[in-house]
Amino acid sequence: MEQGVTARSTPTFQELVTTFARIGCLSFGGPAGQIALMHREVVEERGWISEDQYLHALNFCHFLPGPEAQQLATWIGWKLHGWRGGLAAGLLFVIPGALVILALSILYAAAANLSWFAALFLGIKAAVLALVVQALLRIAGRALDTRLKQGLAFAAFLALALFALPFPVVVLGAGLIGFVVAALRPDLLALKPAGDAMPLPPRPWLASLKSVLVWGTIWALPMVLVLTLLGRDHVLWQIGSFFSQLAVVTFGGAYAVLAYMAQEAVNGFGWLRPGEMADGLGLAETTPGPLILVTQFVGYLAAFRASDPFTPLVAGILGAALTTWVTFAPCFLWIFAFAPWIERMERAVRLKGALAAVTASVVGVIGSLALWFGGHVLFRTYAAGLPVWSSLDWRAGLLTVLCAVLLFRLKWGVLPVLGSAALGGLFLAQI
Known part of the structure; x- marks a missing residue:
């Protein structure tokens, strides 16, 4: 035992x-x-x-x-x-949470053109902006305890916000730096020595290989069906392929990966409009389960808007289901394949260094996300990639300040803040 x-x-x-x-x-x-x-x-x-x-x-x-x-x-x-x-x-x-997000995605797609719905989500987007800033400050406070980590965070912010480098490149580059630094100067990453430990159990190669084969097959099965029945040009193949890639680089949680997801879903594939990504995160914040379920919202809208040969509703449900499958099947693969190695990984200093560096870079990623969200929540118009100051939405600004006060000053929880912001959006829409 x-x-x-x-x-x-x-x-x-x-x-x-x-x-x-x-x-x-x-x-x-x-x-x-x-x-x-x-x-x-x-x-x-x-x-x-x-x-x-x-x-x-x-x-x-x-x-x-x-x-x-x-x-x-x-x-x-x-x-x-x-x-x-x-x-x-x-x-x-x-x-x-997946069932609730699916129901809310169906409602959102059906009601997105209604004025009251837009007013409701004006408040929710303002709350999401305040929540992203809160997440940024919390993670920065825990993660950036050395000069090197602070430098990695700043470099990641510049790489995304100024140079628009791909998210996976930034994260993997930080991990490589951490791996090397851990071997040469672990003190720069505040790594503690592994210390004495009990003898390790035998390496569980066979069990891990079996898990990789089984769950790799489960992960790929729906993609094989989509490829066979619909081909590479269909939106479901694009959805499954994109979110399968995302599942491999989602270090740092939903807030970290959202910047990359938004960049591709909005500017790359054209599945969503900029403000809709904030809407989706607002829905995910109000439901139980991982925040990464926001991917299901993206998958639903992408398939809903390119539904042929299905009806929009059926296509949306298929898109949501495929997104959830390829997002979470890898999670079971990682756990079942690597859990038997947990004691060995606890003593892997270089791996800890890579993780510490990735965590530091995630702070910069979330900072880039906050900047991106803030621009699209507070301003109605962009020109040459920059917000037009005359298009500032005073209602969104007021609601964002209100949400920041509720979160940081009054210490309200997520759900009360989102509810208050939604009601505030409905009220200000009447002015």
């Missing part, structure tokens, strides 16, 4: 399912709130996982692309009931 999990504290499979169904329906507040909720449920109240195991697993999940909270849920299920438990916990963490 694993240390920290006794026979008394090990749940039945039904208890695991019931608990994670509850967590999936209550997991509001982004990764910080979701991680805290799972800690209370499985560590503090039930004792299924020890404190050390939980923290080690959380560190491990930070090494992986994708939503760390959902991957942590999958790891907990895997630790307690093998692949069956991991599958149940991971799916139950995602499904409630």
